Amino acid sequence: MKTFKDVFGSAPEIMASAPGRVNLLGEHTDYQGGFVLPTAIPQRATVGIGRNGTGIHVLYSANLEQTLHVPVGEVGEDFAPYLTGCLNLSGVTEGLNVYVTSQVPSGGLSSSAALEVATLRALRELYSLELDDVALALRGVQVEHEFVGVNCGVMDQMASSLADTRTLLLIDTRSLERRAVPFPAGAEVLVMDSGVPRRLAESGYNERRAQVEEAARLLGIRELRDVTDIGAVETLPSPLRERARHVVSENARVLEGLEADAATFGALMNATHASLRDDYAVSHPLVDDLVALLQAHPDVLGARITGAGFGGAVVALVRDGTAAAVGEAILTDYGTLGRVVVP
Numbered sequence: 565m566k567t568f569k570d571v572f573g574s575a576p577e578i579m580a581s582a583p584g585r586v587n588l589l590g591e592h593t594d595y596q597g598g599f600v601l602p603t604a605i606p607q608r609a610t611v612g613i614g615r616n617g618t619g620i621h622v623l624y625s626a627n628l629e630q631t632l633h634v635p636v637g638e639v640g641e642d643f644a645p646y647l648t649g650c651l652n653l654s655g656v657t658e659g660l661n662v663y664v665t666s667q668v669p670s671g672g673l674s675s676s677a678a679l680e681v682a683t684l685r686a687l688r689e690l691y692s693l694e695l696d697d698v699a700l701a702l703r704g705v706q707v708e709h710e711f712v713g714v715n716c717g718v719m720d721q722m723a724s725s726l727a728d729t730r731t732l733l734l735i736d737t738r739s740l741e742r743r744a745v746p747f748p749a750g751a752e753v754l755v756m757d758s759g760v761p762r763r764l765a766e767s768g769y770n771e772r773r774a775q776v777e778e779a780a781r782l783l784g785i786r787e788l789r790d791v792t793d794i795g796a797v798e799t800l801p802s803p804l805r806e807r808a809r810h811v812v813s814e815n816a817r818v819l820e821g822l823e824a825d826a827a828t829f830g831a832l833m834n835a836t837h838a839s840l841r842d843d844y845a846v847s848h849p850l851v852d853d854l855v856a857l858l859q860a861h862p863d864v865l866g867a868r869i870t871g872a873g874f875g876g877a878v879v880a881l882v883r884d885g886t887a888a889a890v891g892e893a894i895l896t897d898y899g900t901l902g903r904v905v906v907p
């Protein structure tokens with residue numbers, strides 16, 4: 565793989581990196597003021613930056629082996645908006661050479677948030693920006709909204725900016741209060757990529773968000789986090805009823821998970837999968853197969869699709885010390901499409 569120096573002929577002025585994340589509980593709640601419980605994964609996006617003395621940004625993706633040229637202040641196409649969004653929102657007025665490489669698989673593990681947070685960290689250092697880790701995450705969210713066109717919540721960028729791999733990070737996505745929570749005792753995490761490419765994920769995501777916003781409006785509340793009478797949700801017209809039922813039940817599962825032992829936590833993850841599949845309709849038949857294989861394994865306490873959905877990654881909670889073996893065993897049945905991401 566080419567290095568920054570191979571591409572640009574000199575060393576970068578700044579290098580920075582940020583991790584992907586896997587979410588254990590609290591899916592599709594973060595744009596309704598809910599709670600989420602992600603952890604960082606070891607895979608990271610890395611960004612190198614150097615000034616090039618021109619009025620043009622030169623953006624190189626080592627994964628794609630592709631170079632893009634974007635005039636300062638413009639947005640560009642392909643992978644450019646993730647980077648130019650960060651540059652433009654940070655007030656960059658000179659041409660930069662930007663090198664990006666990432667080990668974070670695309671599809672459910674926040675590869676885009678990792679890229680944004682890594683880029684913003686590099687810019688913070690290069691220009692001594694006054695940006696704390698929360699403000700930095702929120703700027704990443706703004707990049708998604710204004711440059712990428714995904715109306716995402718705050719979870720991914722918050723997790724990439726603030727989570728570590730040793731604990732879960734409980735985030736109240738309304739107040740942005742957060743606290744580290746230990747993994748359920750006696751259990752560890754297995755993350756697998758289903759190999760199912762996400763289709764129509766952006767339009768499907770924005771549609772779900774619009775539906776639950778409409779549901780909240782019909783219920784006369786600010787956000788579905790504020791539902792106190794679950795019976796009211798059942799009076800909504802379909803599919804708003806199912807969508808809202810997912811968000812409300814999922815938010816409750818996060819809070820229950822905080823007090824739960826590993827077995828109960830796993831059962832909550834299984835319930836999340838059913839809810840994402842049946843009520844939120846963001847799963848995929850092949851992902852359902854992979855999750856079913858995991859759920860049937862004796863060392864698996866719970867398993868579900870993770871992230872936005874429509875394909876992508878799954879997460880399982882397994883008995884301590886078994887994740888690697890479980891992953892291998894499941895791949896034998898699931899086939900070559902899949903792969904183990906963590907451990």
Ligand code: GLA
Pocket residue numbers: 590591592593594595716717718719720871872873
């Ligand atoms: C994507 C979004 C997040 C969140 C998840 C679903 O990853 O970027 O904000 O909504 O989907 O929980």
